[in-house]
Amino acid sequence: MKIPPKLLYSCIYWVVRAMYATLRFRETGRKRVDAMIAQGIPMVFSLWHDELFPVVHAKRDLELIAVISQSKDGELLADFMERFGVKTARGSSSRGGVKALLKVSKAMERDRLSSCITVDGPRGPRHKVKEGAVFVANRANAPIVPVRLHMSRSYKFKRAWDKFQIPIPFSSVHVAFGEPYYVPEGSLEKDAFDRECQKLEDRLNAL
Template sequence: MKIPIDPAAFAPLIAWLFKLWVRTIRFEPEGCTEFAELNKKGQPLVVALWHGEIFPVTAFGHTLTTHLVTFVSQSKDGEVIARMLERIGHTTVRGSSTRGGVRALLKAKRIMEQENRMAVFTIDGPKGPRHKAKDGVIFLAQRAGAKIVPIRAFPERRKVFEKSWDRFVLPMPFTRCPVRIGEPMAVTTEKLTEEVMARETARLEARMHELKPEQ
């Protein structure tokens, strides 16, 4: 008799391993390092990152705060990720640009307002194209009256999964990891027409690409 095993049951173990892994990494942040303090003082913020850098950026964020609301897809893999993130203190909302997106954005906005949590957004996820920002982050920032904080992480010793669409980056334990944090970006108050949205996402992409390993 085959006994099915729910992968989400491993979330507590994954969360424990993640926290242990994070403790070994030497993060070296540069730029707007006080962004978490700005949020504590009442400034709504949305943290923007590339999907491929989700592990090192989330790891760095864990050293600062867990007072976050994070978007997770409604897939089976997403269920495992959601439970793991909740174990380390995040609030999660389920949805993506391909499924349940608007509902998730509005739920995240309510959580931001009610609990003063920063939102975390993989702006080119869940399926790419790689390093091409999608509309959701601009929509959320405008509706929540939030600024967008672009963040990138560049672990020196890493495994890059070249065959994945996002070229997922896994930092090796005990590595040095420069982190680059851009100045909070205010989004337009204009109506988000197709033209305005394209302009704002391009502006955010440019901010992301300005962040380099050594500055």
């Protein structure tokens, strides 16, 4: 018997909530983020696709909108994120990408939301920054915040393009927030986009 999607997603949500309760989280660099939240400054949180799973803990009082792909896997992820209070914009590099990024930048300007973007998703190459986060930060005039989530023990999907990680229950997760920074204002040419993508990639690798 086929399980209805809504029932399946609900079951996954409660299993994940129970698993989260066993994890030990440690954060560094959060004070800089909290200071910007207090000032009402939206931010572009940028992270690797394989480290996305524990991000809902780091969310806490942040009002977030995330770009999620329009694939079948993306449907599951979007439902998962929305159940944890994260708004979503559906799109990817292959389908609806620009439209989704524009929706995110408008939500940041209009509703003062921060955004969460997996910078190498949805298909890779793994740990190579694409233009999405830079585009949104430039469009919304918002600072980029590099984020890494280091899991002490995790299950890795080795056949997946990103080697997606899920923390093992009772393990620890270190959430490292990098220094917020702004990209240049105004229209950016391809060379400028490439430089900004490399800058973000370097900062992520350094965390």
